[in-house]
Amino acid sequence: MDFLSKDDxxxxKYLFHQGNHYRAYEFMGAHPGPEGEMRFITWAPKADHVQLACDANDYTGRGMDFERLGDDGLWIFRSGELSIGDTYKYRIHFDGTSHLKSDxxxxxxxxxxxxxxxIHAxxxxxxxxxxxxxxxxSNVYRSPISIYEMHLGTWMKHPVTRTGGLTDDELTDLAHYSYRETAEALIPYLREMEYTHVEFLxxxxxxxxxxxxxxxxxxxxATSRYGDPEGLKFLINELHRAEIGVIMDYVPAHFCRDDHGLRLFDGTPTYEHPDSRIADKRQWGTLTFDYGRPEIQSFLISAAMFWFREFHVDGLRIDAVHSMIDLNFENHEPHEKIYNSxxxxxxxxxxxxxxxxxxAVFDYDESLLMMAEDSSDTPMVTSPVDAGGLGFNFKWDLGWMHDRLSYMDKDFSHxxxxxxxxxxxxxxxxxxxYVLPLSHDEVVHGKKSIVGKMYGDQWQQFAQARLLYGSQMSEPGKQLLFMGQEIGMYHxxxxxxxxxxxxxxxxxHRALKKYVQSLNRLYRFNPEFYRADYDPExxxxxxxxxxxxxxxxxxRRAGAAFKVCxxxxxxxxxxxxxxxxxxxGTYREVFNSDSTEFSGxxxxxxxxHFSFDEHHIRENQHIKVTVAPLAFQVFEIENNPDGGI
Structure with a gap:
């Protein structure tokens, strides 16, 4: 990222205030200058005064006063007293009071x-x-995408034996794998399990x-819980070298109310919507961005582009889209409703x-993934913007997930x-x-694990987990599974x-892990399961x-090739x-979740299995097979039926 001189x-400023500065992070924030000085720029349009608070002035801001940069709320300060590695905040003065804010x-x-x-570079x-x-x-629609969703802090932990005198945060940090340690443990596991992508909360x-x-x-x-930004870049780089794509959850839907954060940044609603009825996300205790404000558009879009440009992530999953596009996402009573004119x-x-x-994202790179987590029935979420859509290229199919799970907890006879x-x-x-998700949201807060949701005894529960994962893999759409569900966690x-x-x-549990591995391999090496996910043919x-x-x-078909599930x-x-x-023709069974190697x-x-020239249901041919209990089975037609058994 290049330092911008005083004349640049x-x-x-024009792009930032127009909402079109998609590299605003190169302009805003802290940057080293050509002569060893540090330059700081922040946006606080209603502030009376802004100061830099740091160790040099005991975080009072004394002697480090910003100057106005134009007439629209930008402030600038240069100092030769700070360098890379120093800590700082902004002291924002408004209406006789002041408060400290992170950058x-x-x-x-x-x-x-x-x-x-x-200050970091x-x-x-x-x-x-x-x-x-x-x-x-690549063509993302015609490529295999099997996603392993994970929370980096709880995927794998170090054992902690020394606990005396440590805070909960300190104990947690001792247990955490760093970004670099995660690379060493995670990449062999993802390769073994045949996943194409990993998605990080x-x-x-x-x-x-x-x-x-x-x-x-x-x-x-990048959160400092697991190391520095270079550590995360190392993790992503090594995942790519192992041919594993990286998706990261991105949250432009809302932000937290913590005092050091974005809330009332200049003493007034700055990043949040000025109408408290729209700003307040009651169920989450958070605040909604003011999406109509150009400077917020520059902030949020440049943040998304930052992770693509600077960290090489391959995709973003946009959380809680429904809450961003519905004025009454939380307003259910008549007196709460908000309406446009x-x-x-x-x-x-x-x-x-x-x-x-x-x-902006697809103008930069059409091969990226923009995935909407959207629980609404809004149409054209994955249609291009110029065709009237929201412009995502994938959407989580939450209806598929709810229907499958609500069916598989029912008594077999019902x-x-x-x-x-x-x-x-x-x-x-x-x-x-669509992406077919079995995500973290479905295995937390009393919802039970995937195995725990299945009806029946232990054998039946594991058989149905295999069946569920088979349906997820074989139906149209890409697929996502949250960590731990591949080994059949009870909790x-x-x-x-x-x-x-x-x-x-x-x-x-060993058998279920082997099954998911085999299922991913079946998926990746048989284009019938992914090549035409979004083509009715x-x-x-x-x-x-x-x-x-x-x-x-x-x-499932890809050109002339097909599989029968x-x-x-x-x-x-x-x-x-x-x-x-x-x-x-002559058919062979090529996959069966009821195999004994999977504990079936x-x-x-x-x-x-020779086909019979007799109409059945909707085809002119049929085969007779043994249908296994609570099972997912795949048959394919022989290319050389005279080649023997």
């Missing part, structure tokens, strides 16, 4: 509970050019551990901001009453470009402790209405069961 600010554009911050910003050199080149030539700076990073104070700062309830500024954000829950998501499947995510890795001492129902047996079947949601074995197939009962289909 006119264009920066909104700070690149590094003290580890909580301390809150000062740290790193010289890390990425060596991931080969990855970036391959990514730029937010790694921007935040004050409260149990917010999981979703209440941010440092939008340009035309009677609508859409947060028009939020919608415009998201369009602007996505347009599942016929809920049959349509398993088919409804396919009715709207091509409205958006939900405990958010203070590491994944229960000790469970791998037990057969069911890529999916065809074969058995859809069989409420009696709770059996479903469909074909069979899913049985009851613990019954069905012999000589007719399954329609798209083409005449071993009901499989060895040998060859």
């Amino acid at each position: 600010f006119d264009l920066d 909104p554009y700070g690149f590094y911050h003290e580890k909580r509970p301390a809150t000062a910003s740290i 790193d010289e890390f050199e990425f060596t991931d050019d080969a990855w970036l080149k391959r990514r730029s030539c 937010p790694l921007t700076e935040y004050p409260f551990d149990l917010s999981w990073g979703y209440q941010v104070t440092g939008y340009f700062s 035309d009677g609508t309830e859409v947060n028009k500024a939020g919608v415009s901001f998201l369009k602007k954000l996505n347009a 599942r016929d009453y809920f049959h349509n829950r398993m088919t409804f998501s396919l009715a709207y499947k091509y409205n958006e470009n 939900e995510w405990k958010d203070k402790e590491q994944v229960d890795w000790h469970l791998l001492d037990y057969p069911y 890529g999916f065809r129902w074969l058995v859809v209405d069989d409420k009696v047996h709770s059996v479903f079947s469909y074909a 069979i899913l049985n949601y009851r613990p019954d074995v069905y012999h000589d069961f007719k399954i329609p197939v798209p083409s005449p 009962s071993g009901v499989t289909n060895p040998g060859r």
Whole structure:
């Protein structure tokens, strides 16, 4: 990032105040100058006075006074007394009072509970050019994307034996893996498990551990819990060198109320919406950004671009989109409702901001991932901005997740009453470009783990977890699974402790891990499961209405190649069961979740299965197979049916 001289600010000021400065972090914040001085620029439009508070003046601000930079709220200060590594805050004076604020554009911050910003400049050199080149030539819609979602602080921890006299924060920090230690442990695991991408819960700076990073104070700062920014760059670089993409959660929906953060930054609503009814996120105890304010647009868009440009992340998952586009996201009673002048309830500024954000990202690089976590029924979330959409290229299908989980906790004998829950998501499947998520939100706060949600005894629960993961892999859409669910944790995510890795001492859990690994391998090496996720030609129902047996079947296709998938949601074995197939020929079973290597009962289909030239359901051919209990099975047609068994 280049230092800007005293004469280079006119264009920066113009772009910043227009909401179009997508590299504002090179202009704002703390930067070293050419002659050893440090330059600080902040935005506090209603402030009476701004000072730099640091060790040199005992954080009083005395003797370090900012000057106005133009007439629109920018302030500038230069000093030869500070250098890289020094801590600082801004003392903002307003209406006879003053308060200390961390730098909104700070690149590094003290580890909580301390809150000062740290003057930082790193010289890390990425060596991931080969990855970036391959990514730029890829088609994200036609590529395999299998995401391992994880919270870096609780994926794996060091054992801590020395506890005397330490605070909770100090104990937590001793247990944390650093960014560099995470690289050493995580990358071999992701490669072993055949994941294509890892998604980190937010790694921007935040004050409260149990917010999981979703209440941010440092939008340009890698959290210091796990090391310095160079450590995170090293982790991302090494993931790329191992051919693993990196997605990070990004939170422009709201920010925390902590005194050192963005709230009332200049003594008045500055970053938050001035209307408290819109600003207040009651259920989260946070504040909503003022998306219509140009300087906030420059702040949030440049923060997103910062992680793409400076840290080489491959994608951002935008949290809580629904809360950004609905004025009444939390207002359910008539007296609480907020309406636009035309009677609508859409947060028009939020919608415009998201369009602007996505347009900026894809103007920079079309191969990036912008994923919306959106619980609303807003249409065209993944349609381009110039076609009237919000401009994301993927959306989490939360309806798919809710329908699957609410079906699989039902008694087997009652599942016929809920049959349509398993088919409804396919009715709207091509409205958006969906990711099928089984995320952290579904295994916390009393919701149980994935295995714990499944109906039945232990064997049935693990069988159904395998079945659920099979349906997730084989249905149209990319896929995401939260850490710990690949080994069948009994407990939900405990958010203070590491994944229960000790469970791998037990057969069911080892077998489930092996199953997820095998499932990812099946997915990655068979384009039928990903090449046409967003093309109706890529999916065809074969058995859809069989409420009696709770059996479903469909074909996944990529060009002429196809796979036949069979899913049985009851613990019954069905012999000589007719399954329609798209083409005449000889079929073999190539995958079966009921295999004994996955702790299944071993009901499989060895040998060859010839199709019968007889119409069944919706095809002119069918095969007769044994349908395994609570199982996911895959068949493929032989390329050389005369080649023997």
